[in-house]
Amino acid sequence: MAKELWKGNEAIAEAAIRAGCRCYFGYPITPQSEIPEYMSLHMPKAGGVFLQSESEIAAINMVYGASGAGARVMTSSSSPGVSLKQEGISYMCGAELPGVIVNVMRGGPGLGTIQPAQGDYFQATRGGGNGDYRLIVFAPANIQEVVDLMQEAFELADQYRMPVMMLLDGMIGQMMEPIEWKKPPVSPDDLPAKPWATTGTKEGRAPNIINSLFIDPEACNVHNQRLEEKYRRVIENEQRYETNDTDGAEVIFVAYGTPARLARAAAGLLEKEGIKAGVFRPVTVWPYPYEALHEVAIQDSVKVVVTVEMSTGQMVDDVRIGVNGVKPVSFIGQAGGVIPTPREVANAALKALGR
Amino acid sequence: MKLPEKQITIISGHYGTGKTEFAVNLAFAMARDGRKTALADLDIVNPYFRSYERTRELEREGIAVFVTSNFGKADIPALPPDIMSIFVNRQQQSIIDLGGDPVGARVLGYYQPQLDRIDFDYWFVINQNRVENRTIEGVVRYLRLTEAASKQRITGIVNNTHLGDETTAEVILRGDEFAAKVAEIINLPIICTVGERCFEEELKSRLNGSFFAIDRYMTKPWELGDHEGGQFAWQQEA
Known part of the structure; x- marks a missing residue:
């Protein structure tokens, strides 16, 4: 059709x-x-x-x-x-x-x-x-x-x-x-x-x-x-999730809805700068795919996990539960109807990497 | 495509046809042709993807922008008094971007006394990939409802058949054929067939309507073009 x-x-x-x-x-x-x-x-x-x-x-x-x-x-x-x-x-x-x-x-x-x-x-x-x-x-x-x-x-x-x-x-x-x-x-x-x-x-x-x-x-x-x-x-x-380019990534973005698409764009910007970034996207936010996120975060290649939200930080709590301390978790978000730009998201990852 | 000759060009069409993208591109084309240009965003229906969101880019090229209220970002469809200037300023050509359905077109009724006194065109944008535009009957029904709500007659058809990122030359050609049939049945001219600039060479000699090449301004927040999302290239330079 x-x-x-x-x-x-x-x-x-x-x-x-x-x-x-x-x-x-x-x-x-x-x-x-x-x-x-x-x-x-x-x-x-x-x-x-x-x-x-x-x-x-x-x-x-x-x-x-x-x-x-x-x-x-x-x-x-x-x-x-x-x-x-x-x-x-x-x-x-x-x-x-x-x-x-x-x-x-x-x-x-x-x-x-x-x-x-x-x-x-x-x-x-x-x-x-x-x-x-x-x-x-x-x-x-x-x-x-x-x-x-x-x-x-x-x-x-x-x-x-x-x-x-x-x-x-x-x-x-x-x-x-x-x-x-x-x-x-x-x-x-x-x-x-x-x-x-x-x-x-x-x-x-x-x-x-x-x-x-x-x-x-x-x-x-x-x-x-x-x-x-x-x-x-x-x-x-009933846990559902999607991963994009997470295998062997240095940076893992975690985001749902619109921010997941911002994160994909940000990953593209980072790639141009020689940094491999992937996106973990929960499709069900309850039940939250904690184990799947943990599996992604625990990879040797992963240095930082960056949560992207259009809020001041809510899902980041679930990300911390999933990552469970194996890697540092940071957050970038805007609230009230402001949408972070892919550049801001990419810069948040660079900051988390200490660059 | 031949740019508008008249003082006012009104753009209507169901939301999703891309009428706002067309209106913004038309404003740029007119301004770049050296004309004093204004764009009035009179959309009282849609909260997002409004032409006024490109105010900075438009004003940078000397285009005056009018918006439904000082609170464009709220759902308060108040019409500010300064919009009246587009009907009296004969040194300037203005585009009116209407809301995307007969409810949105109703705004024009308010300006009927002004429109009665000047020359204007009223173009109807169609996109065959929108459900309401699937059949000729559907388009004609919608067009007539829009005319009735706005108390004005449509004077031309703009074919903007597209599928967002998945648009191909074939999609545009199919829409052009469809628009030609619609135009014939209701005895109106096809003003142009719209497509992204990259399709211009391939399509310009194969269309019923003359080709109007556009650039994407009404992008989604994650779409990267010549900018890195949310900002345009000139802002990066600044």
Whole structure:
């Protein structure tokens, strides 16, 4: 099939419909408003439900309800809006409800700016809501990956009965790239059955209950241990990452989303100066590919590991866990919507090398 | 390509067609032709990849830049009063870069009294690789919606069929053929077919539209051209 030029936000919406998602609830906010805009036009055509909720909080609770009833469902927002959704996300994890949440990050904290940023890493990977819970978090770095991962996001959400987050910076949401639709569209009729969903007993079975409230602490502990066992399985099976020119590299850049592409450009600048640099890019930022990063960092050739982020330094904590002291880890980042230039990134590596 | 003769040239088209890249390149071409040139970024839809982001480069070549508000980086689509000067200053030729859909084109309605009094062209940029531009019917539908929202008639078609970094001569040629069909059906001229400078020799004699060679100014932050990302060559020299 011929390639088409798609904007990140439109592509994510179309990919969701193609993945069999038939319920979208959301509220507009820059830089992700093209998602609800696209959904408002195309979701009804696909026979689905588009609803612009009265708030982000309402939207995530609609996701909770639709998911409980067995629907393939999603919501999207940008940083301040995703903050509002945190309670609902925690409830979904407690009630073991699948769903996809898209965060197209902008500058923060608070209202911040409408420019691209990555300040929501802790919120996405550590949880902005209460309790012991995790989300699978995909961090695509190009539009093709956005559409490929979107279907997988819905599949993993159903498989593990947990929400999956697509964590994009505003640049990925707003930019255009050529893509192809590799997988055939999924019909909602062909999705695996959800015997736990509240679809009505028809007097033929005991009622299903969707709930995150446990009166008895023992029972709540058992519930938490069971969730933890599930998260272990996710850690074992769902780590994704990509490496570029890391074999025998002196400098390892670690970055996700837009900064991964800045790092590739910076590696090109360093190569001209006779320094071999590679890029390690986590595709899942939870579960984080710690062991894979460790394997790359421990190579004899590696002198420094440089983390690049559009924040003041959040993922760098995970990089330190992965590298675990075998090599020095440094950081270069800008926040609030400012994007570091490839030259700044390259210079950070030179500084780390003591040159 | 023959540069615009009229006082104002309005550029519209779906976002992703590359209308902003075309508008910026057109401004440079006019300024380098010795004309007093202005560019008005009246995009009230897109937050990123806006022509005003190249203000420094444009102003350096003497091009006056107007932007939707003093807070271009915020989503406040306020129209500043100084934009009015492009309608009264007859010593200057101006380009208006509209937002990329019928909603964006609605801004023009506000300037209808001014536009009624002057000569202007209103060009519609198409890129066949955008879903909305895939079919002739799709382009015509979009063009008519844009005209209705802006209360003005399109006067010419610009073919900017591309696939970003994956653009080939064949992609541009296919788009040129497509644009010719569109232009014939709606009885409008093809103003030009746009392509990066490297395609000029190969394509210039094989097109329906005259070739307009562009350089990439609306680059992504990691794209390195004659600069090392984020900055242009002249800034490095400074």
